[in-house]
Amino acid sequence: MTDEVNIGVLLFVAYRAMENRAFAAVAAAGYEDITPAQGKLLQRVDEDGSRLSELAESAQVTKQTAGYLVDQLERGGYVERCPDPGDARARLVRLTGKARDLLPIGAAAVSEVEAEWTSYLGKRRMEQLRDTLTRLREITDPYIDR
Template identity: 50%
Template sequence: MTETPSVGVLMFVAHRHLEDRIITEARAHGFPATLAQGRLLARIGPDGTRVTDLAAAAQVTKQTAAYLVDQLESIGYVERVPHPDDARARLVRLSARGVEAQGFARTVEARVEAQWRAHLGDQRFDELHATLARLREITDPWLDT
């Protein structure tokens, strides 16, 4: 008999499925990106984000984050702009194309969640969402940022 994986592994499997769907569908609809690029792109805030903050949130080195930002800039998804409060710093901000790509990703995410809801039923899906939101309170170091 196969043992049921831990909760962490089960969450990872669901998350991996979601990421794969987003990347696969985005590529098919003219939004090419690697998984690493997509993970970084998803962490760019509406007013822009410093590379150091992107690196911390993505749990990669600053050099890796800068390299990924260079790639995202070369394919037209982001731009570097001066930081409004720090003349020495720059922000990474979504370009118009990046906003489109991020919007498309959110659409795919909503479709996947609708499939999960249909599979689990409304009550179980809502309980899962509430439980994971509660767990986030003790697991997400960027919750209040």
């Protein structure tokens, strides 16, 4: 058995640290009712709205779980369900103004973490890390436009 931590754990630990900082900033700004699961879904709502099935797939949760999370977000005033102009039978999930106000707070916290990591690692290493992860995304992200 080796003492070396596998790369998946290392990536997860770094991601979780960034996620925790973003959620702490959001909560400090008064949005204390957003859970990480809700946030994961909220981030994936397209500018023009998204179908529930698309949200479920991109968040890698079941359609039932996505529906439950959207219900919670709707009750909190973060999303609304609207008719899909392209399909009268379908509905879109759209961000409300409240959600649009919230998203930049999380994004600012992420930028702050990236700046701290750059300060710690140095600009060159941070650029290499970003380049490496961007390249890995090409073969690991099923939702990337290829």
